[in-house]
Amino acid sequence: MTVIFSKKCEYGxxxxxxxxxxxxxxxxxxxxxxxxxxxxxxFVSKILQSLTENGIVISQKGKSGGFAIAKDPKKxxxxxxxxxxxxxxxxxxxxxxFPNCNPENPCPLHDKWGELRSKAYxxxxxxxxxxxxxxxxxxxxxx
Amino acid sequence: MTVIFSKKCEYGxxxxxxxxxxxxxxxxxxxxxxxxxxxxxxFVSKILQSLTENGIVISQKGKSGGFAIAKDPKKxxxxxxxxxxxxxxxxxxxxxxFPNCNPENPCPLHDKWGELRSKAYxxxxxxxxxxxxxxxxxxxxxx
DNA sequence: TATAAATCAGACCAAAACATCCGGTATATG
DNA sequence: CATATACCGGATGTTTTGGTCTGATTTATA
Numbered sequence: 497m498t499v500i501f502s503k504k505c506e507y508g509x510x511x512x513x514x515x516x517x518x519x520x521x522x523x524x525x526x527x528x529x530x531x532x533x534x535x536x537x538x539f540v541s542k543i544l545q546s547l548t549e550n551g552i553v554i555s556q557k558g559k560s561g562g563f564a565i566a567k568d569p570k571k572x573x574x575x576x577x578x579x580x581x582x583x584x585x586x587x588x589x590x591x592x593x594f595p596n597c598n599p600e601n602p603c604p605l606h607d608k609w610g611e612l613r614s615k616a617y618x619x620x621x622x623x624x625x626x627x628x629x630x631x632x633x634x635x636x637x638x639x
Numbered sequence: 640m641t642v643i644f645s646k647k648c649e650y651g652x653x654x655x656x657x658x659x660x661x662x663x664x665x666x667x668x669x670x671x672x673x674x675x676x677x678x679x680x681x682f683v684s685k686i687l688q689s690l691t692e693n694g695i696v697i698s699q700k701g702k703s704g705g706f707a708i709a710k711d712p713k714k715x716x717x718x719x720x721x722x723x724x725x726x727x728x729x730x731x732x733x734x735x736x737f738p739n740c741n742p743e744n745p746c747p748l749h750d751k752w753g754e755l756r757s758k759a760y761x762x763x764x765x766x767x768x769x770x771x772x773x774x775x776x777x778x779x780x781x782x
Numbered sequence: 783t784a785t786a787a788a789t790c791a792g793a794c795c796a797a798a799a800c801a802t803c804c805g806g807t808a809t810a811t812g
Numbered sequence: 813c814a815t816a817t818a819c820c821g822g823a824t825g826t827t828t829t830g831g832t833c834t835g836a837t838t839t840a841t842a
Binding site for chain 2: 829830831832833837838839840841
């Protein structure tokens with residue numbers, strides 16, 4: 497079972513965080529990213545490819561090509577990556593899978609989960625990728 | 640993507656909540672439960688079968704057989720069902736999938752997620768199934 | 783005691799998630 | 813301009829999850 501994000505999304509978050517933490521904006525090949533994060537190269541490559549369509553990363557083809565963050569990390573939030581990969585349905589669906597879970601027709605956990613869910617949302621929206629730079633570098637250097 | 644629980648677990652939670660909310664302790668056939676909750680009969684049947692092994696529900700075979708809650712709903716918590724079906728790994732794993740995510744080597748979301756996760760845990764442990772009776776009945780009557 | 787209605791075990795099937803492979807194309811660099 | 817190296821698109825393979833089916837067994841009850 498996944499915690500809350502799919503593996504694809506987890507890898508996407510890791511990879512984008514990694515790219516956003518770089519000092520230089522030079523592209524990095526998928527293979528280097530994959531090795532650094534110990535995740536399958538082909539897979540992370542596909543994920544980053546799809547993120548180019550969302551304007552989160554850019555890619556450069558050909559020799560010494562690779563991926564880089566597309567814009568100022570101050571302007572990207574974790575929720576952007578989650579939205580691009582897993583979508584935002586987890587912020588709308590009932591935690592127990594009941595249909596039509598809403599304030600008029602709540603499941604037994606509706607209120608408590610609603611509160612946690614909105615805090616989870618804040619966790620992904622309150623800070624931008626630049627705010628995570630230090631922590632990302634520290635984590636990555638210990639992988 | 641799942642919210643946090645697998646479909647199996649979601650259905651298990653719904654079914655057990657339903658059984659625990661009954662006034663009588665008489666067994667209810669899987670088909671009735673499935674119809675009431677609009678979930679596949681064969682599937683919920685399998686899930687309840689597996690929960691008999693954990694002592695959460697009991698089953699009666701043969702004509703007019705079915706499933707019922709195994710013990711006093713005051714003595715069962717939602718976490719028991721989650722633990723029996725999905726396990727508790729989501730309470731130990733990194734939300735972004737980083738390896739060795741711990742206070743010495745935290746991911747960028749470690750602290751925030753840790754807090755949310757422990758609140759999610761409380762949500763599943765603070766109350767027993769009897770506490771959810773009213774809410775369950777109200778929800779189920781509107782399905 | 784025959785029958786109908788249920789669980790149970792295990793095989794089976796389908797779909798989604800996870801992951802790899804290949805052939806094409808772009809491009810930096812020698 | 814040749815070559816090596818990278819992304820890209822699409823097909824393919826694998827594993828896990830979600831769901832169904834069948835046949836055996838159990839058991840209440842007519």
